[in-house]
Amino acid sequence: MVDFARASEIIASQCALVRVRRASRALTRLYDEALRPSGLQATQLTMLVAVATCGDGGVKLGALADGLVMDRTTLTRNLAPLERAGLLRVARAPDDARVRLIFLTRQGERAIEAAFPLWERTQKHVRERLGPSEADALREELGRVVALATRPEPAPAPARPAKAPARPAKAPARPAKAPARPAKAPARPAKAPARERPAKPAKPAKRKAKRRSPEA
Secondary structure, three states: OOOHHHHHHHHHHHOHHHHHHHHHHHHHHHHHHHHHHHOOOHHHHHHHHHHHOOOOOOEEHHHHHHHHOOOHHHHHHHHHHHHHOOOEEEEEEOOEEEEEEEEEOHHHHHHHHHHHHHHHHHHHHHHHHHOHHHHHHHHHHHHHHHHHHHOOOOOOOOOOOOOOOOOOOOOOOOOOOOOOOOOOOOOOOOOOOOOOOOOOOOOOOOOOOOOOOOOO
16 A cells, blocks of 8 residues: 555646646636736636627526536636626526526626737737747647546446346146056956756655554
């Protein structure tokens, strides 16, 4: 793990944001000093110019915020002094009362005209210090940085639809019926009738001899 000292050194020396913010503050200070006679700050002139380039039809607050790369809350707060000074006019859109339109007033137009010579003198000074080709290259490069930083992220690829749940397995086949019991063996043939034996001849009855009574 990198300790705080090493991390701070890397960020300070390599971070593009740190360099750009330093340059932005330095240039803002330079232009603010130059524009002081006009009563405008550099950020205020930037907002007036952004509204002016949108034409007489005004510009939606959201579109202006996107163009200036500002969040709406910060932009609304910065527009308030310009509206109070009469340089801008804020109105509801005729077709949608929820939408606010920003218009440049005639007084705002005169403010831009008054600030232009002061801005032009400072711009010339910066170009001379950087060199014309370097100044042009810087402007182009910064424009590319803004375009890349504000480019919307590509939408994630749609997830593949989940596979349909597998069909439930078929119920196991019913077991085959037990084989039919074999047919009963045919009944045994009836026994042949017993042969009739010839009746034995009856034995002649033995005649019992009568006992004679003794003579009297």
